Amino acid sequence: MIPAAFDYESPASVDEALAVIAGAGDREVKVLAGGQSLIPVLRLRMNAPDLVVDLGRIAELRGVRDDGDAIAIGAMTTHDDVTREPLIRQHALLLSLAAQTVADPQVRHRGTFGGSLAHADPAADMPAPALALGAEFVIAGPSGRRTVGASDFFTDLFTTAIGEGELLVEVRVPKHTGWGAHYEKFNHVAHTWSIVGVAAAVRVEGGTIAEAKVGLTNMGLVPIRATAVEQALVGQPATADAIRAAAQNADQGTNPMSDASADEDYRRHLAKVLTGRAVLAAVG
Amino acid sequence: MTAVDETTGAKEFGQSRRRKEDARLITGRTKWTDNIVLPGMAHLAMVRSPVASGTIASIDVADAKTSPGVLGVWTGADLDAEQGDLPCAWAVTPDMKHPRRPAVAAGRVKFAGEIVAVIAARSAAEARDAADKVIVDYDDLPVVLDMNEAIKEGTPLVHEELGTNVNATWIFDSGEAGTGGNVDEAIAAAHADPDSLVIERTFRQQRLVPAFMEPRSTVVDPTGEQLTVWSATQVPHIARFLLAVVLGISESKVRFIAPDVGGGFGGKIHLSPEEVATVLIARKLGKPVKYTETRSESIQSAHHGRDQIQKITLSAKKDGTVTGLKVDLLADMGAYLGLVTPGVPILGAFMYNAIYKIPAYQFKCVNVFTNKVLTDAYRGAGRPEATYAIERMMDTLANELGVDPLALREKNWIKHEEFPFTSVCGLTYDSGNYEAATSRAVELFDYEGLRREQAERRARKDPIQLGIGISTFTEMCGLAPSRVLGSLNYGAGGWEYSAIRMLPTGKVEVLTGASAHGQGHETAFSQIVADQLGVPFEDVEILHGDTQITHKGLDTYGSRSLVVGGIAIVKAAEKVIEKAKPIAAHLLEANVADIEFDSGKFSVAGTDKGVTIQEVALATFAAHNYPEGIEPSIDADATFDPENFSYPHGTHLCATEIDTETGKVTIRKYVCVDDIGTVVNPLIAEGQVHGGLAQGIAQALWEEARHDESGTLTTATFVDYTLPTAADMPFFTTDMTETASTSNPLGVKGVGEAGTIASTPAVINAVVDALRPWGIDDIQMPTTAQRVWKAIQGKEFDASVGAKDTRDGSHEAAPGNGAPLWSGNESGGAQ
């Protein structure tokens, strides 16, 4: 299908982009990152913005840098880069592993880390790992930059803390160097979205789980931190039995939907099974 | 590539040549219809009904008409006088109900996705913009979706004017036909006999979307003497004829061209509403027009496949001998009849008895209208449904009797030495060797080893359970002997046409009426011609898909291209040689009777004098020196009408693992040994098998077209219609046995549909086999993880299941628990 007509700008810097958006006045603006969610929406004419601002030429939004106790990932870093970047693999392996499960190689080469987080699809694979690792979201707007914590970023279905006229520019992810990680994705066929996904990062000390972070994909309108599981894991031996027992808490505080791909009860069950598997794989 | 078969002299037959058409097809640098751009061409967009059943209260096209770039807007009412009635070629019964099918609905819509208005504009984007500005008010009418409901008294009607939702009832009864016994008597006898049993099951064939890669596209040029239509179609010849009928114009005024076509699987066997609408608008505008559907439009409005409810009753002796088979079908036509819609179930009617000697058989099919897009042929068309039902029943019977399902099949199948064999449907299976294919498959599969592992996993209640599924299939393809089609009231024959043009340079142009849409005809046919005429493979050009190049043909479907079209080519080549012989004799100053032809050379018997076919072609072209009384031409054509269908067969074995914690089904091993007779190009044949397997496995595990209660298709994108990709497929172990067909000179059989027909029951039999410890004996397709998980919830796991003692004591225990496994050793005909 063909999108409705729109104007198109491709600014070369974040400041220029913000100015273009601010200058649009009453016209509806949509920001284009990798286009892997936006273009289908436009083609199906579920949305018809007046102006599309393409971030593709903004070099400063792409790439990863070491930022002390965190790594900073540019919003326009592609899923494929997230799977490969040595800094990410070293300090936030969970993100690399999750990105590897997104769709197919074509989509991963176009789709971006920032676009996935800004889009906030409940079935998307990147939000839960970002939440689990306690990422901070750097948002630029007309009045400067602000940083939003992970727990405040995902506010509702397809909705985030990014306001009108603002851009997500960078995601700071605290270093989890040496942590074990795993993303357990469950879907119908390989190129489709998660029915349920579980992101787990675990630090094991002498056979005991010292710290655990678990995020759930598609168990509610927003990604959810499985805090009950995390608490139950800490201090437990890194054994299959202990982990499976802790994973029984995985659906606590969740609010999964019944939809065409799965019923609520099945999702709740899956969350427990997959959490056990994710944590077990993460401890290695 | 140049090894010569010592016995036949064939250089090309049997060579795994890579397909010469692939470079252009894969890169897309070729003539896809949508790539065609003509000067001044206009573009169409369709306005489609979002409601499944209703009347059009009003259509407001004022805004659309003034939208930028718009050249015109037409509603169904505007076109109704000239749009005619889209034809169905198969009146399955004399009293079949046949609703009128307009290209553009006027007044009444009958499925969601039906076209209600057409926009023409200078660009596709402008056409789309204008389409969004058409405002249609519908008065909703009750929606009929469920087949069982549809046939009940008092249910609203899809077509009020027909007075019923039943399209036709078609029956085959072996007792009445004189080809077998009376099935009701067989079943009654089994009920009365303590040494017999009767089992009854109901299976559901879900709706599927053919999902060809290239969406349908049509370009029409109305200028000039002939109307020229380029279209992504499998059937340019049939479409040309039908278009002439619909428009009431002479066939000679229509040129239909199928350029390169990206897949079909049956989904492009039609004259479509979109094609007719494009022609009508092109004629009105007097300029070229293009319409290309979107993927969602394609999923919504191109025909679907399958959608049947099958009630099967099977009677057998407790020693495993099947005594009767009765089939009661409900088949969903959807809202209209396409080219062969009502005949699809009937293509399956003759295949429920499959490879077995079943003495009494009855098939009854009730075709039903519903408010859904029509169904029609989809890879296998009728035969996958039949194969599924019988192969599921054979596994069910084996389980009831506690015998190995392969042994049970062998007990009933036609033995190699019994061919040719006339089936209970009256078909003559010309050749087959089920023992050989099965032996090879069992060997490749490690049947015994996997059965052992299955028993171990059951015994320890492993979270991963293993199931083994079998499908020993045959099918009838190579459509079709014309007289048989006539006896079934089909509106056309089943022959195929070919012509060979010998160019002065010795190059060869081969015309065929079988137009490829991805199968590799150009390569396989070139190999055949290279051998027949003894010319280099590279010197052969295959021309197809244009009714002005190949004026006649019956196109590509039903695994017919090689076994019918390929044989027509052989016949034409034989004529070329016969025509060339007197000229060669003349050139060699010899008697025609002494001329021998071998590997491209005419020679005088017993001498070393000879002339090549290329030299004869040049001499004939120059025509300076040729015999009196004959024409200076060695071109020839042939029309081949097969005397029989083609009966490929094979044994497919599937092992599935079921993750009992999530319900996920994974194919652990898939082995198939197909027998498609002799093989022209093993690489292409294997490709057909792989693709076929993927589609059959997809029906078992993933695909389903679903509607909500208002009749809206809820799986209209590939996000919701879960089409698998290579990433979801297991590695296939494929092999072939070669039992040459005795019905054609090459010994070949069809392969295009085999994988799809065979694989679905193999997978589901494996899934059910894994679930038997929970007392599960059937599961609906597609077997999604959730469906499997829900099926085992709240059920007891009984590891000893299947170990139940069998009544006659001849089998100690069931498979996986020590019962004698099929080894193939006792089957004399093996190998």
Ligand SMILES: Cc1cc2nc3c(=O)[nH]c(=O)nc-3n(C[C@H](O)[C@H](O)[C@H](O)COP(=O)(O)OP(=O)(O)OC[C@H]3O[C@@H](n4cnc5c(N)ncnc54)[C@H](O)[C@@H]3O)c2cc1C
């Ligand atoms: C076939 C297919 C399969 C897919 N499967 C999966 C899957 O399995 N798992 C998965 O997680 N994803 C999947 N995706 C989605 C993919 O990951 C997308 O890349 C992602 O959802 C959006 O990223 P994008 O860069 O393409 O963003 P775009 O599509 O360009 O934008 C998405 C939205 O975010 C907004 N946006 C983008 N960047 C910014 C920014 N910097 N600041 C503010 N707003 C911004 C846009 O305005 C738009 O509203 C799939 C996509 C396709 C086409």
